[in-house]
Amino acid sequence: MAPPACCPEPAKRAVLPSRPAMATAKQPRPDRLVRLPGGRFRVGTDSSPLPQDGEAPARMVDIQPFSIDPLAVTNAAFAAFVAATGYRSEAERYGWSLVFRSAIARPAWQGSSSQGPTWWRRVEGACWRAPEGPGSDVAARADHPVVQVSWHDATAFATWAGGRLPSEAEWEYAAAAGRTGARFPWGAREPDDTGFQPCNIWQGRFPTDNTLADGYAGTAPADAFEPNGFGLHNMAGNVWEWNVEPFRIRPRARAPRARDATAWASNARLLKGGSFLCHRSYCYRYRIAARTWADSDSATAHVGFRLAFDLV
Numbered sequence: 001m002a003p004p005a006c007c008p009e010p011a012k013r014a015v016l017p018s019r020p021a022m023a024t025a026k027q028p029r030p031d032r033l034v035r036l037p038g039g040r041f042r043v044g045t046d047s048s049p050l051p052q053d054g055e056a057p058a059r060m061v062d063i064q065p066f067s068i069d070p071l072a073v074t075n076a077a078f079a080a081f082v083a084a085t086g087y088r089s090e091a092e093r094y095g096w097s098l099v100f101r102s103a104i105a106r107p108a109w110q111g112s113s114s115q116g117p118t119w120w121r122r123v124e125g126a127c128w129r130a131p132e133g134p135g136s137d138v139a140a141r142a143d144h145p146v147v148q149v150s151w152h153d154a155t156a157f158a159t160w161a162g163g164r165l166p167s168e169a170e171w172e173y174a175a176a177a178g179r180t181g182a183r184f185p186w187g188a189r190e191p192d193d194t195g196f197q198p199c200n201i202w203q204g205r206f207p208t209d210n211t212l213a214d215g216y217a218g219t220a221p222a223d224a225f226e227p228n229g230f231g232l233h234n235m236a237g238n239v240w241e242w243n244v245e246p247f248r249i250r251p252r253a254r255a256p257r258a259r260d261a262t263a264w265a266s267n268a269r270l271l272k273g274g275s276f277l278c279h280r281s282y283c284y285r286y287r288i289a290a291r292t293w294a295d296s297d298s299a300t301a302h303v304g305f306r307l308a309f310d311l312v
């Protein structure tokens with residue numbers, strides 16, 4: 001099973017030695033959290049344009065009340081986590097990661113190599129601190145979503161922050177602002193290449209011509225664009241967001257609980273929301289029901305995450 005063109009094919013990576021136990025100096029929950037009431041909600045769709053992704057059939061699930069961050073985790077927040085714990089991301093430990101061809105920093109181009117589709121390159125030294133490889137940094141992107149983070153990295157941050165990654169059902173409910181059958185976080189109108197850009201996706205002809213009609217070649221600030229009805233920003237486009245559970249084609253009868261995830265034997269983890277590399281012509285996955293996957297140890301320049309929290 002291969003991921004869609006907007007995500008690179010799984011890369012063979014060496015087995016890393018076990019990471020030593022990390023201090024869990026937990027931060028207080030962000031004061032901006034949005035409390036959601038939950039309830040009965042329809043997940044997925046019965047009219048999927050991408051049936052191979054397992055969006056269909058739609059199914060009803062019961063969602064318990066929870067809270068969610070209206071923003072994806074930013075570079076500034078991840079830097080604070082690293083400073084407090086000494087954490088090293090998997091991309092740093094492997095020594096390389098994957099970068100979209102046209103975004104690679106000039107000093108990093110030499111020595112890079114193709115990975116899967118020709119627009120993905122393996123770049124030595126690419127990591128969350130240098131998302132496009134050596135010569136890039138996040139100094140001017142403190143408020144942008146952190147990228148080049150694996151599912152394991154996102155889970156480690158969530159544990160430190162006292163939260164967790166959302167389930168698919170929770171993510172869709174939050175993105176739809178509780179509206180059954182919603183296609184996009186803002187409503188039913190399709191984004192286009194000229195006059196309507198409600199989110200950060202590609203405009204033009206992929207992968208060679210991005211007109212930047214939305215103003216961004218890569219990530220946008222985590223609070224860019226208008227929020228949805230729940231006050232959540234960028235639930236479509238900008239960066240793919242890790243969910244807690246494995247990617248499975250067969251629908252589940254209920255929304256999984258986050259703590260069950262460690263018992264599920266699968267390396268393919270679920271991603272939701274699409275990214276700045278999505279376009280209807282080739283990766284129509286910025287819809288609420290859309291989904292894709294990546295290996296839990298993989299990291300790319302267009303994948304991040306946001307946190308959910310149990311109500312206590």
